[in-house]
Amino acid sequence: MAPRTNPSPAPGESEEDVCxxxxRILSLIGDKWSILVIGQLRDGTLRFGELHRAVTGISQRMLTLTLRQLERDGLLTRTVHAGVPPRVEYTLTELGTTLLDSAIxxxxxxxxxxHEINDNRxxxxAAHPS
Structure with missing residues (x-):
């Protein structure tokens, strides 16, 4: 097991601030849609429609919100290519790529x-009927 890292807070920052x-970061990148989108982009650039088809069950609105948040966090880039209709592509950034191994x-x-988790559930x- 790798040693745990616990970086010291920056000047003016408390341990509580760090936590x-x-x-907040883990809640954003740890939701199911973000992880699935990051996983789909592991092999390179995809267009919005390709991502929508690849991420089963996500609505267009939720995909849009997820992509916007990942872009805001610097985990992917959004590139708009002029045309009719405009073509929009998404690519993991260097920072986003560092998350791939953990997500995979x-x-x-x-x-x-x-199967083990489903059996446990x-x-x-059965033991705790609601």
């Missing part, structure tokens, strides 16, 4: 353990 910032590992973990639900 709040980290929690998380997806692989979920795939590997899905069924047992729990």
């Amino acid at each position: 709040r910032q980290v929690l 590992a998380l997806g692989e973990w979920a795939t590997t353990h899905r 069924r047992r729990y639900d």
